[in-house]
Amino acid sequence: MLTITQDLYDRIVAHAKADAPDEACGVIAGPEGSDRPERFVPMLNAARSPTFYEFDSMEQFRLDKEMRERDEEQVVIYHSHTATEAYPSRTDISLAQEPGAHYVLVSLAEEFQFRSFRIVDGVVTEEPVQVVASYA
Template sequence: MLTIHTKLVNAMIAQARQDHPIETCGIIAGPVKSNLPLRLIPMRNIAQSEDFFEFDSQQQLQVWREMEQRDEEPIVIYHSHTHSQAYPSHTDVQYATEPQAHYIIISTDQTYEDEIRSFRIVEKMVIEERVRIVKTYQSDLELMLA
């Protein structure tokens, strides 16, 4: 299960709406091994595509170095689907390289507008997980046990 603050969810939705019809993308960093998403980092979709996203490699290198210096990791990797439901495409599964991360997809398609779903993608297997949106985080210990 992913527990995530409502402010982070609102920020992802706002970014997805702003970037529509281009797929939006980004990460939410948190302390290593905490499963606690804290710091939203919007990323550039270098592909500038309506049905594909790709992090700008220069920006990704910079962000990953910064996370390492701050003892953080990508807790959430998110992007939008502009013409379909919030479910990983074949390409999404192929490019999923962070097995510890939650992969959030936000649909900006009119049929599924603002649908948010989270998945674990490990060794090309997709497992949907529950998303719990909260206004405050519980203690770190309670979150790690959840």
């Protein structure tokens, strides 16, 4: 299960809406081994596409370095789908390289959706999302 604060949930949704019609993407970092999303990091969709996202390689390099220095890891990797349901595409699945991460997809299609998945070795498993006021 993904447990996420209302503030982080709202920030992901706002980023998805702000970047439309292109897909939005980003990371929520958290302390290593905690499975606790804490630090919202919106990323640039280098593909600037309504059907595909790609982290900017230099931005990704800086984020990876920063997370190592802060003893953090990618707890949530998120992106939006602007015209399709919030379910990982074949491309999303093939690019998923963090087996411990929660892959969040937000759909801005006719029916808004906020869903989370685990993707390990190409196998997609949906998980419940619990939105909380705080982690206290």
